[in-house]
Amino acid sequence: MSIIINGSPAALPADPRTSLLDLLRDTLSLPGTKKGCNQGACGACTVLVDGDRILSCLALAVQYDGRHVTTIEGLAEDGALHPLQQAFVVHDGFQCGYCTPGQICSAIGMAAEAKRGIPSHVSEDLSADVVLTRAELQERMSGNLCRCGAHNGIIDAISEYNTEVAA
Amino acid sequence: MSIVDTAKSAAQGVVQGVMSKLVPLAPDSWIPGGTPDPLIRHQHGLIGTEVSRLDGPLKVRGAARFAAEVPLDNLTYAALVFSTIARGRIATLDTTAAEAAPGVVLVMTHRNAPQMNAPALFGTSATACGASNLPVMQDDSIHWNGQPVALVLAETQDQADHAASLIAVGYAAEPSVTAFADAKAKGKERGLFFGQPLENIVGDAEAALAKAPHSIDRTYRTPRHAHNAIEPHAATIAWDGDTLLLHDTTQMVSSEAATVADIFGIAADQVRVISPYVGGGFGAKGLWDHQILGAAAARVAGRPVRIALSREGVYRIVGGRTLTEQRVALGAEPDGRFTALIHDGTVAMTPHNNMPEPFILGTRSGYAADSFKLSVDTVTMNMMANTFMRAPGESVGTFALESAIDELADELGIDPIALRIRNEPTKDPLSGLPFSSRHLVAAWRAGAERFGWDARPAVPGSRREGEWLVGFGCAAATYPYYRMPGAAARITLTRDGEALIEVAAHEMGMGTTTTTAMVAAERLGLPIERITVRYGDSIIPGTIMAGGSQQTAAIGAAVIAAHRALVAELLKLAGNDSPLAGLSPDEVGSEDGGLTRIDDATRRESYASILGRAQRDTVVVAEQASPPLEQMHWSMHSYGAMFCEARVNAVTGETRIARFLGSFDTGRILNHKTARSQFRGGIIMGLGMALMEETQFDERNGRIMNPSLAEYHLPVHADVPDIDVIWTDIADPHTPMGAHGIGEIGITGVAAAVANAVHNATGRRVRDLPITLDKLL
Numbered sequence: 001m002s003i004i005i006n007g008s009p010a011a012l013p014a015d016p017r018t019s020l021l022d023l024l025r026d027t028l029s030l031p032g033t034k035k036g037c038n039q040g041a042c043g044a045c046t047v048l049v050d051g052d053r054i055l056s057c058l059a060l061a062v063q064y065d066g067r068h069v070t071t072i073e074g075l076a077e078d079g080a081l082h083p084l085q086q087a088f089v090v091h092d093g094f095q096c097g098y099c100t101p102g103q104i105c106s107a108i109g110m111a112a113e114a115k116r117g118i119p120s121h122v123s124e125d126l127s128a129d130v131v132l133t134r135a136e137l138q139e140r141m142s143g144n145l146c147r148c149g150a151h152n153g154i155i156d157a158i159s160e161y162n163t164e165v166a167a
Numbered sequence: 168m169s170i171v172d173t174a175k176s177a178a179q180g181v182v183q184g185v186m187s188k189l190v191p192l193a194p195d196s197w198i199p200g201g202t203p204d205p206l207i208r209h210q211h212g213l214i215g216t217e218v219s220r221l222d223g224p225l226k227v228r229g230a231a232r233f234a235a236e237v238p239l240d241n242l243t244y245a246a247l248v249f250s251t252i253a254r255g256r257i258a259t260l261d262t263t264a265a266e267a268a269p270g271v272v273l274v275m276t277h278r279n280a281p282q283m284n285a286p287a288l289f290g291t292s293a294t295a296c297g298a299s300n301l302p303v304m305q306d307d308s309i310h311w312n313g314q315p316v317a318l319v320l321a322e323t324q325d326q327a328d329h330a331a332s333l334i335a336v337g338y339a340a341e342p343s344v345t346a347f348a349d350a351k352a353k354g355k356e357r358g359l360f361f362g363q364p365l366e367n368i369v370g371d372a373e374a375a376l377a378k379a380p381h382s383i384d385r386t387y388r389t390p391r392h393a394h395n396a397i398e399p400h401a402a403t404i405a406w407d408g409d410t411l412l413l414h415d416t417t418q419m420v421s422s423e424a425a426t427v428a429d430i431f432g433i434a435a436d437q438v439r440v441i442s443p444y445v446g447g448g449f450g451a452k453g454l455w456d457h458q459i460l461g462a463a464a465a466r467v468a469g470r471p472v473r474i475a476l477s478r479e480g481v482y483r484i485v486g487g488r489t490l491t492e493q494r495v496a497l498g499a500e501p502d503g504r505f506t507a508l509i510h511d512g513t514v515a516m517t518p519h520n521n522m523p524e525p526f527i528l529g530t531r532s533g534y535a536a537d538s539f540k541l542s543v544d545t546v547t548m549n550m551m552a553n554t555f556m557r558a559p560g561e562s563v564g565t566f567a568l569e570s571a572i573d574e575l576a577d578e579l580g581i582d583p584i585a586l587r588i589r590n591e592p593t594k595d596p597l598s599g600l601p602f603s604s605r606h607l608v609a610a611w612r613a614g615a616e617r618f619g620w621d622a623r624p625a626v627p628g629s630r631r632e633g634e635w636l637v638g639f640g641c642a643a644a645t646y647p648y649y650r651m652p653g654a655a656a657r658i659t660l661t662r663d664g665e666a667l668i669e670v671a672a673h674e675m676g677m678g679t680t681t682t683t684a685m686v687a688a689e690r691l692g693l694p695i696e697r698i699t700v701r702y703g704d705s706i707i708p709g710t711i712m713a714g715g716s717q718q719t720a721a722i723g724a725a726v727i728a729a730h731r732a733l734v735a736e737l738l739k740l741a742g743n744d745s746p747l748a749g750l751s752p753d754e755v756g757s758e759d760g761g762l763t764r765i766d767d768a769t770r771r772e773s774y775a776s777i778l779g780r781a782q783r784d785t786v787v788v789a790e791q792a793s794p795p796l797e798q799m800h801w802s803m804h805s806y807g808a809m810f811c812e813a814r815v816n817a818v819t820g821e822t823r824i825a826r827f828l829g830s831f832d833t834g835r836i837l838n839h840k841t842a843r844s845q846f847r848g849g850i851i852m853g854l855g856m857a858l859m860e861e862t863q864f865d866e867r868n869g870r871i872m873n874p875s876l877a878e879y880h881l882p883v884h885a886d887v888p889d890i891d892v893i894w895t896d897i898a899d900p901h902t903p904m905g906a907h908g909i910g911e912i913g914i915t916g917v918a919a920a921v922a923n924a925v926h927n928a929t930g931r932r933v934r935d936l937p938i939t940l941d942k943l944l
Contacts, residue, residue, distance in 0.1 A: 015323065015325055017325045017329075018323075018325060022323075022324060022325070025236070026323070026324065029238060030229075031229070031232065031233070031235075031236035032228065032229020032230065033229065034229075034233075034397070034398070034446075035235070035399070035475070036397040036398065036399065036478070036876070037399075037478040037875065037876045037877075038477060038478065039478065039875060039876075039877065040877075041478075041875060041876035041877040042397060042876045044397055071229070072227075072228065072229035073228065073229055073230075075228075076228055081224060081227065081228065085224075085227040085228060086227075088223070088227045089219050089220065089223035089224060089227055090219060092219070092220065092840050092841065092843070092844045094223075094226060094227070094676070095447075095675075095676025095677070095678070095841075095844055095845070095848060096396070096397070096398065096444070096445060096446045096447045096448075096675050096676030097222070097225075097226030097227075097231055097444065097446070097676065098233065098396070098397045098398040098446030098447060099397045100226055100227055100229075101227075101229040104227065137884070138884040138885045138887070139884070139885050141884040142883040142884045142885045142886075143883075144884070145397060145876060145881055145883060146397065147394075147395055147396055147397050147447050147449070147852075147881060148447055148676045148844075148848045149844070149847050149848030149849065149850070149851035149852060149882075149887075150844060150847075150848065151847075151851060151882075151884050151887040152847055152887065152889055152890055153844060154884070155884065
């Protein structure tokens, strides 16, 4: 049994209690994925599984046999920052940097959800194509807490990235 | 407080008392900042520009290693068991099942914990930083609901957590005080803040209030708050013989090393605390029981320990801001001039700590008035020791004062900004000291214009858009300029023109490393790419706490001192063959990769040339900052004018913040990019305080009821509007770089601006935070 992390296979843990988050942080030495609450309330542990954003603290690692997991460490290619990572630096979308990996992974998953037409609480028309307005971004990113108060910079960064991807 | 602590506190008070009488009388030139820092005149360098965080690429890649992420061989993982009563004794304790559980390395309780000294309480010496002075796991006594009673070490976190759940503890409860009303009934004491009583009396304010033509007299309440840094407290700890290495997340590396050394009875240089990245602090990342227990367990087990608190664990053993009950009474003439300013009330503490939430600090220099009566009383409860949280004192104090001023403005029929400007003091109203730099009126005017204050609904409750009632509110923000003693800096200059700046400071997101590099680059006349900043390590000389918004000033003054020493050393090395021969350090400055005579730029020599001729690869200097006497010579504060547009749903009572503007007067802004973020961060925490934040404390048993991020509500993206920030950018002539620290002022005044806007929108005055919808229905 194995799980593919950032393109490389890794053994699943022997202990079925091990969360995907602890597998990443404690076993695989990939501490970029953060533990903020370990109970699904803060979003710091967000990773992408086959492109979908999930909370790795609420996921048992053994459930993800054969699945592709992308963590913050897997976004930069050939040492160059992912465009969204770069946008976070330019727009000062963080202060302490602890919620940042989760915000970035979440934003990438969120953009994919929008592309698939999944509406949010603030979508006016549930069947129309999703336009990621500022209000939509704020609503869809509200599961990722930031305590330093970098919210404006985070939304600016995601907004710029989405515009560039669409262009 | 013990007799010894009281005596120490009193002695500290006497020394401060004598100094505070002499220093104001000294000529300006004797005082640090008496001659303006030459960098204030540098207008075309890096200072005042937008510089992205130097540690940014590391953080966005998830490559910054936080304390719980430091790899160590043979590591064990810790879990804690917390008491479930507020006061009493451990009557029965069964650890056999836990000891037999898979993977368990050690179960530690008061029965087998090593003997340790009690932590020295914060403020009782230059380096003491214990959040409480209770001994840690030394006997069977319980002092608060949540106190650690056992620690388990195991090979994995899951094994440790499971084994901890198998420990059975029985308690013999003793009478406890867990209700605020009961605590008040048992008697109050005047709060002591760093040895000085929290009390100021000028004239007879009660009599002036009684005969004032206009007055208001109100009580405001603020609940307990939790810092809730997204990184929970954690440490990775290893002993090497009698030397202790603590990879921690802390705002006080040097003080923590000294205090931990005392606890274990070893020399200060036998403890090294390393903390390069702090995942949010806000006052909470200090020395608590977990580092001490982790180090003790590592010693007993003979293996390294990682102790990463669960989110619940943070609530149980890390204190937050305490609750306050504040009275503000204002007497005024018909034109609005204050004749009486009364601000007093009560806060809760424990018998083991010394943080009497000093809510009058901002009031002391806020407004002119004929008479003052200010005080903070404390009562004690059996609870987790409360501590500093962002703008301790001012954040909650400005809620009461600035709400009351709004109420008085309403009563007088005067615009609330005009009322504040009418009471603007020309010198410090209590100390009589001149202000070092106060341009609050300019901040009010600029803010009012940018916000469009003149469109404020004149009558509360009069503007409705669909279901939404719309209102504007404002409040003043204030926080002192602080600079603590003990800061130092070490500069290593190389022959190829690179400089290493070392300061025992901290980066928890303020942008300290980036601004330090910017300032050092300008001070040394080098490009920023040639500057490296090393910090967050207790082996670096000096003590620089990330607290009181003082790091920027403390580092600034230390680098000024070290730079002066560097210039002196370079002049010595330059010798008689240099164009600089015969000049004194006062005649020479750094510019363009070398030293230049200040009034004659033709006399210069590059660092490379000086070091080359002296056949030196490096020059190393370390120097202490000047003593921070400027704070006793001038009244030194930062200011702000806060503006809020609130929309309250007339059907549900839900409050949304549509717009917020902070207009600041905080000296010269060093890095516009990170400064804007810090101001916004403070404001957003203030919005949380205004609308949703409360640590719910069960008054029956002293248990915190919402120890999770699901039940303690923080502002999320959907709650945060675009926050506009402007600043006067007027340099304070008496501070390093003309700057003030800005980490805390952002939260002050915010809750009042929101409450005042809610009143303007609805006609309802909420004096009890947070402003939840039930209070508006």
